Amino acid sequence: MMQDRKTLRRQIRLRRRSLTARQQRHAAQSLCRNLRSHLWFRQAQHIALYLPNDGEIDTSPLIKLCRSLGKQLYLPVLHPIRHNRLWFTPYDTDTPMRRNCYRILEPVLQGQPRRPAHALDLVLMPLVxxxxxxxxxxxxxxxxxxxxxxxLRAKALKGPRLIGLAHDFQRQPQLPLEPWDVPLDGVATDSRIYRISC
Ligand SMILES: Nc1ncnc2c1ncn2[C@@H]1O[C@H](COP(=O)(O)OP(=O)(O)OP(=O)(O)O)[C@@H](O)[C@H]1O
Ligand SMILES: [Mg+2]
Structure with a gap:
């Protein structure tokens, strides 16, 4: 029987948080190696990612790599008015940061150009x-x-590729999906790339 969402979330989050700093470092490096040669990564210029929280797989090797390749990075920011949505703002070495209500670091909004979600090339998203x-x-x-x-509404329209980043143990044989859940185009882990759409 499939576990309910709450129990599953709790178990995986616990395991994620219990990884040592060394395990996290190795996982992050392996993830970066796995993703760097992938066509979706190589072709992307405008890439959104996240800063890790709660044991999420670390993006710092990827951030370094993207900067050395001249790719433009973005971070999600909680939308100041429509609270349940994300804005994507440029993330450069000198971007001023603050902690949001979840204590996650995000760029301070100071009128920098935002990029609409549909105009990103690649979104590397955290997941449980x-x-x-x-x-x-x-x-x-x-x-x-x-x-x-x-x-979901316009499958034929081009939008960004959505790739989840995770530790390989976060994979489940099946997930109870709801109608609003947006499926991923792929998942990159410390072990491999799962390619879902072509
Ligand atoms: N497109 C949408 N429009 C309105 N409500 C939505 C939409 N997508 C999700 N929701 C609401 O958000 C709530 C949380 O959704 P869900 O449990 O799928 O979160 P999640 O996928 O784990 O979170 P996240 O997207 O932040 O990673 C649900 O109760 C759902 O009603
Ligand atoms: Mg969902």
């Missing part, structure tokens, strides 16, 4: 659990689902 068929379970806020809901 994934399935190899593109199912994604997040932290339960629905932020990513709302921000990329347009991908």
């Amino acid at each position: 659990a994934f399935s190899a068929d593109g199912g994604r379970m997040g932290m339960g806020g629905g932020y990513y689902d709302r921000s990329f809901a347009f991908k």
